[in-house]
Amino acid sequence: MELAEISRVSVADQVASILRQRILDGELPPGTALQEVPMATSLGVSRNTVREATRILSLEGLLKRSAHRGVAVARLSLEDVAEIYRLRHLLEIPAVRAAKMDDADVLAEMRRALEGYEEAVEGVDWVRAVRFDLHFHTLLIRFHRNRRLESFYEKLLGELRMGMVLVDLRHDNPAGLVPVHRRIHQLLTNGEAEECRTLLAQHLRDSETRLTAVMDQRMARAAAK
Amino acid sequence: MELAEISRVSVADQVASILRQRILDGELPPGTALQEVPMATSLGVSRNTVREATRILSLEGLLKRSAHRGVAVARLSLEDVAEIYRLRHLLEIPAVRAAKMDDADVLAEMRRALEGYEEAVEGVDWVRAVRFDLHFHTLLIRFHRNRRLESFYEKLLGELRMGMVLVDLRHDNPAGLVPVHRRIHQLLTNGEAEECRTLLAQHLRDSETRLTAVMDQRMARAAAK
DNA sequence: ATATGGGAATTGTTGAACACTTGACTCTGC
């Protein structure tokens, strides 16, 4: 008796998932104002359900509510980026340290993420590439074997992703990041933790610098207008 | 023009706060089932508002929803406790390392928490003592100067607190924990980070052992019936 | 004793209503 995919998720959760994806894929860029009635009618649900969904996403940090002024897609500031990257160092480096030999399952999944990453880069699909990139790092966190930490980390990287999908391909080259990840994976499988940590730390610094630079440009251009 | 304390918080948030407090103070012990209509009428709000509040608290991990079965106060398992304590080590120890000389404000607030702790213990107010104990540790996290981390940590300790307020005073002696905290604070002010970290690590291990033991007893007693 | 149907109770979702806030717009009086 193979119970079919009966919809066991509430409508509100489904709406939240839809919106989450649209935000993370850059379809709804930061700052976009969302009105309850139009969303409700376009999604075919009631206003109350939409409100529950926005409540979820605002607690995740993807939406920002201001009383009587509605919700809008959150805007990542430079301080936010700095804060998130400090957490990445704090959590990812010890994750490598926590990696054990019996974590072959995680390593295998990291390999799949790596392959997806490469494919996305070949197909010049920046959104997909970013998704795989950050998924790779979430898998790193999995070495901690800690559900609470992992869900927190996914939330964190979600916020980051919101900012990263906006970077213009002309100003940044995602393809260059594949080798670094591949090397990290290799060092992990070989158990060369020490070198892996230094490489990872370097990669995180690079990544932050790159994102910060792009955001700086964007803000300067926005201010110029 | 001193603008009065105009209620700028939504009713749903206020309801969430009320419930949160009742849960954290042990007034609503783990496992308690909460029904929407009774809550709504007793609080004088609508059912929708109650639903929003429970949505908030379930995302915080204090309530657990199961579809069509309602919400209940979350029950902390031994695995949960282990998971949370691993995070406490992961986050509090580096916090001490991050402490700088210009963190006098945090140290001052820690001293106040310490005083509150001592008063609560003198007054044999276990709930208040636990609150100050955990607040002290939240302040430790503040050395990271990271809002996201701090709010995550408050959520974590909230879950723990839910379990701690239940321990019977006869089986545990909160008064014994005051000196350790006082020493930690002292080591921090003196800048003796190294010794502080080892003491803190020891304290965390002790704390986990104590809580786990009490929970084991409770579960054994519950299973016996 | 085990299953098999009802219901009753409760949650999930909807739609409509109303109070309140906000922001923009207009209309002054200077």
Next chain:
DNA sequence: GCAGAGTCAAGTGTTCAACAATTCCCATAT
């Protein structure tokens, strides 16, 4: 012109009432 008061539409916050869907309990039949 323009600063400020009044006006008003649009949108959110909240309530209420209804109905659909699901679970749980219990009586009944086998």
